[in-house]
Amino acid sequence: METLAALIIGVLTAASVYLMLARTFMRFLFGLILLSNAVNLTIFASGRMTKGHPALVPYGADAPLVAVGNALPQALVLTAIVIGFGLLAFALALAFETFRRTGTIETDELRFAEPKEDTQQ
Amino acid sequence: MNWVLVMPIAVPFATAVIVYLARNYPAGRWISLAGSVLSLIASAALMVAVLREGVVAAQMSNWDAPFGITLVSDYLSAVMVVITAITGLATAIYALGEVPEETERLGFYALFQVLIAGVTGAFLTGDLFNLYVWFEVMLIASFSLLVIGGGKERLDAGIKYVALNLVSTLVFLSGIGLLYGVTGTLNMADLRGAVAASDNQGLITVIAMMFMVGFGVKAAMFPLFFWLPASYHTPYFAISAVFAGLLTKVGVYALMRMFTLVFVGDVGFTHEILIWASLLTMFTGVIGAAAQMDFRKILSFHIISQIGYMTLGLALYTPLALMGGVFYLVHHIIVKANLFFVAGLAKQYAGSTDLNRLGGLYKSAPLLAALFIIPAFSLAGFPPLSGFWAKYLIVKAAIELDMWFVTFVSLLVGLLTIYSMTKIWGYAFWKPHPEGYDPTPDRAPARVTATMITPIAGLAAMTIIIGFFPEPFVQFAQTAAMQLLEPTDYVTTVLGVQP
Numbered sequence: 001m002e003t004l005a006a007l008i009i010g011v012l013t014a015a016s017v018y019l020m021l022a023r024t025f026m027r028f029l030f031g032l033i034l035l036s037n038a039v040n041l042t043i044f045a046s047g048r049m050t051k052g053h054p055a056l057v058p059y060g061a062d063a064p065l066v067a068v069g070n071a072l073p074q075a076l077v078l079t080a081i082v083i084g085f086g087l088l089a090f091a092l093a094l095a096f097e098t099f100r101r102t103g104t105i106e107t108d109e110l111r112f113a114e115p116k117e118d119t120q121q
Numbered sequence: 122m123n124w125v126l127v128m129p130i131a132v133p134f135a136t137a138v139i140v141y142l143a144r145n146y147p148a149g150r151w152i153s154l155a156g157s158v159l160s161l162i163a164s165a166a167l168m169v170a171v172l173r174e175g176v177v178a179a180q181m182s183n184w185d186a187p188f189g190i191t192l193v194s195d196y197l198s199a200v201m202v203v204i205t206a207i208t209g210l211a212t213a214i215y216a217l218g219e220v221p222e223e224t225e226r227l228g229f230y231a232l233f234q235v236l237i238a239g240v241t242g243a244f245l246t247g248d249l250f251n252l253y254v255w256f257e258v259m260l261i262a263s264f265s266l267l268v269i270g271g272g273k274e275r276l277d278a279g280i281k282y283v284a285l286n287l288v289s290t291l292v293f294l295s296g297i298g299l300l301y302g303v304t305g306t307l308n309m310a311d312l313r314g315a316v317a318a319s320d321n322q323g324l325i326t327v328i329a330m331m332f333m334v335g336f337g338v339k340a341a342m343f344p345l346f347f348w349l350p351a352s353y354h355t356p357y358f359a360i361s362a363v364f365a366g367l368l369t370k371v372g373v374y375a376l377m378r379m380f381t382l383v384f385v386g387d388v389g390f391t392h393e394i395l396i397w398a399s400l401l402t403m404f405t406g407v408i409g410a411a412a413q414m415d416f417r418k419i420l421s422f423h424i425i426s427q428i429g430y431m432t433l434g435l436a437l438y439t440p441l442a443l444m445g446g447v448f449y450l451v452h453h454i455i456v457k458a459n460l461f462f463v464a465g466l467a468k469q470y471a472g473s474t475d476l477n478r479l480g481g482l483y484k485s486a487p488l489l490a491a492l493f494i495i496p497a498f499s500l501a502g503f504p505p506l507s508g509f510w511a512k513y514l515i516v517k518a519a520i521e522l523d524m525w526f527v528t529f530v531s532l533l534v535g536l537l538t539i540y541s542m543t544k545i546w547g548y549a550f551w552k553p554h555p556e557g558y559d560p561t562p563d564r565a566p567a568r569v570t571a572t573m574i575t576p577i578a579g580l581a582a583m584t585i586i587i588g589f590f591p592e593p594f595v596q597f598a599q600t601a602a603m604q605l606l607e608p609t610d611y612v613t614t615v616l617g618v619q620p
Contacts, residue, residue: 020288025280032287039295046302073301076250080294083257087290090264091283097268098276110280112273113355 005045012038025095025105029088036084040077047073123179125170126192126245128163129202132156133209133238141231150217153230157206157213160237164199164206171199176604176614178247186615187308191247193615195608196601197447201244201374204454207583208366209237211576215462216359218572224270224357232269236262236363243371247615249297249307252375256293256339260286263368266360267352278352285338285348293335299328310615312383313608322386329384329391333376340372342432343401346425350409353424354417354474358465361417365424366458370450373431377446380435381605388438395436400530403429407537416464416474416549419541420457423500426534427453430515433527437518443602445514448595452499452507452587459496459580463489466573467549476548483550488574490550495581497542499588502535507587510595 012034019031052069099105102112136156143149170177171194178193180186194202212233220229239259246252264286268279301307303324304315316325334345341349349369353361376395384391406426413419431453434446464474470486471479483490499506502513512535519527587594604610 025284028284032284032291035288035291039291039298042295043298043301046298048302073298076298076301079250079254083254087257087261087264087287090261091287094264094268094276094279094283098280101271101276102273105280107280110277112277113275113281114277114351 001049002045005041005049009038009041009045012041023107025098025107025110028107029091029095032091033088036080036088040080040084043080044073044077047076125167126177126179126194129160129167129206129241130192130238130245132160132163133234133241136160137231137234137238140234141228144226144228144231149230150225153234154210154213154217156234157210157237160241161203161206161210164202164241167194168199168203170194171196176610178614186247186617187306187311190251191308191310191615192245193247193310193611194245195604195611196597197374197377197605198244200447200451200597200601201370202241204451205237205240205244205367208363208454208458209233211458211462211580212359212363215362215465215573215576216357218569219359219465220357221270227269229266229269232262232265233360233363236266240367240371244374247309249300249309249312253290253294253297256290256371259368259371260290263364267356267364269360270357272355274355278355282348282352285345289335289338289345292331292338296328296331296335299324299331303328308615309378309382310608310612313612316383317386325384326387326390329380329387330394332379332384333391333394336372336375336379337398338372339369340376340428340432341369341402341425342372342398342428343405343425346402346406346428349425350418350421353421354415358417358461358468362458362461362465365420365461366454369424369428370431370454373428373435373450376432377435377443377605381438381443382608382611392436392438395432396527399429399433399436400527401429402426402432403534404530407534407541410541411537411544414476414548416467416476416479416545417461419476419545420460420464423538423541424457426538427457427500429534430512430531433531434515434518437515437522437524437527438606439518439522440599440602440606441514441521442518443605444595444598445511445518447601447605448514448598449511451594451598452511452584455580455583455587456496456499456508459577459584460493460500462573462577462580463493463496466570466577467493469569469573471549471554476545478555479549480552481550481554489577492574492577492581493546493550495584497546499584501539501542503539505588507584507591509588510591514595514598 016031016034019027047070050069052067055068055071057064095105140149140153143152176195181190239255239262242255243252246255264283267282268275303319303321306312306315319325338345403426406422410419410422431446431449434442466489468474473479499508502508516528516531
């Protein structure tokens with residue numbers, strides 16, 4: 001199971017790096033989304049993937065009666081997904097606003113903060 | 122005991138909520154100012170507790186470490202929290218003069234308080250995943266503050282800043298995931314033992330490098346600094362100052378924490394890389410600054426160059442070097458924030474930050490000129506200002522290790538720093554204004570000038586105090602360095618048992 005997860009993570013990372021090398025900011029963002037999913041899977045897989053039961057203790061018992069799955073990575077991944085969602089929403093809004101104001105999101109043309117003549121001094 | 126650790130985080134968050142609700146009223150900015158004063162009091166209380174007990178820790182919701190989230194403060198964390206509150210207060214005052222009302226209505230002060238809360242949280246947490254969360258709190262607030270007020274330049278800068286910082290966050294996050302997979306814990310104090318006991322030291326070193334890259338981007342180390350000079354010269358000056366003072370230092374702090382507490386198994390390898398990265402950071406930063414002709418761009422490159430000194434203090438990994446690193450960290454936050462404040466006021470007076478279109482400030486604003494000299498020469502390391510002691514400690518540590526090349530580069534970079542500072546001095550202050558008028562303070566209303574010059578004067582006074590009476594500060598830095606190198610206290614206080 002971990003091997004499969006590792007392969008998926010590898011493919012996702014490779015695809016995201018390819019996308020992030022593109023000159024358009026949108027492609028970069030898509031790459032970032034894939035990468036963030038790859039990272040989430042990494043966290044999930046590092047908690048070990050076992051065929052366990054939900055981490056619930058039956059009423060009256062002190063400890064779970066059967067082998068339970070590790071609940072912590074799920075909590076971590078959930079937090080990471082929520083945070084990642086927020087950040088990506090911001091990044092998409094930023095890309096949209098930039099396109100609306102400047103008419104481009106090609107990284108080569110985005111030189112408003114560092115104009116070209118500036119570098120030739 | 123809990124409250125001492127919680128308050129420095131809770132106060133700015135509470136202030137943020139109230140300020141957001143009051144954002145349409147003039148009262149909002151005063152509430153923000155009051156909140157910053159309260160934060161300073163809360164952080165001073167934390168400092169008192171730390172001075173009394175050495176290390177203070179609190180388990181949130183009484184979940185014992187390593188299962189719950191731990192807040193913990195040793196000397197280094199405490200001083201960083203205090204300095205964050207001081208910078209926050211200075212910025213809150215400065216922003217009163219600079220930030221226009223439309224921006225206030227967008228929730229400027231609320232975002233600013235969230236930023237301060239995020240930075241403080243990052244300094245106080247004792248849990249790695251919690252550190253990630255604080256980084257994100259800080260990031261989302263800084264993204265918004267960077268682009269608030271609009272304009273093509275800010276949006277462009279925002280894209281570069283957002284893109285590179287998000288990548289670094291993901292590298293950091295995957296490092297956390299892998300470290301959890303290897304050790305089964307995320308509590309930093311617990312990780313120290315778990316990492317040392319791990320039988321997979323090779324993998325640990327790989328993970329350490331992921332952390333180095335993740336924090337290296339945040340700290341703007343060579344070769345990962347490109348987002349910084351692309352973005353720091355665009356936002357409001359108050360925001361530039363708080364970014365320049367605090368945000369990169371969170372990266373340096375995280376490096377110092379992780380590479381003294383957790384990743385110390387292969388010091389010969391990891392810290393050697395840090396030495397070279399630090400030297401290149403120092404050198405490329407200062408050379409980049411020499412090529413710039415804009416007040417804020419010069420200062421931005423100098424942040425990078427100075428970051429190199431701090432990480433060098435960590436990389437040399439002796440008590441003296443770390444002590445220098447801690448001292449440098451504190452001194453630099455004050456000085457750098459102040460220089461950005463000065464740049465903002467220079468723009469108010471003379472209408473630009475481009476050195477070619479500045480001039481005559483020495484004649485028309487001698488007070489500002491005097492207040493520029495103090496942080497500028499402190500940055501360059503002139504005795505008896507605070508920067509001299511910071512550089513002196515680092516250079517002395519390098520000499521004691523017989524690292525002559527490191528010593529040479531440190532001194533050379535100091536020399537080149539003077540070059541940049543005299544360039545600003547010559548162009549902005551000494552030469553006559555190119556458009557032929559006297560840049561007079563009258564161009565701005567007196568109230569605006571007063572609110573903007575108060576924090577500059579305050580921070581300059583702190584620079585002088587540290588410079589003339591370095592003894593208590595050096596001793597404090599020494600204790601902080603000893604705690605970093607020998608974190609037994611830290612570990613036992615967090616875990617509550619003898620390891």
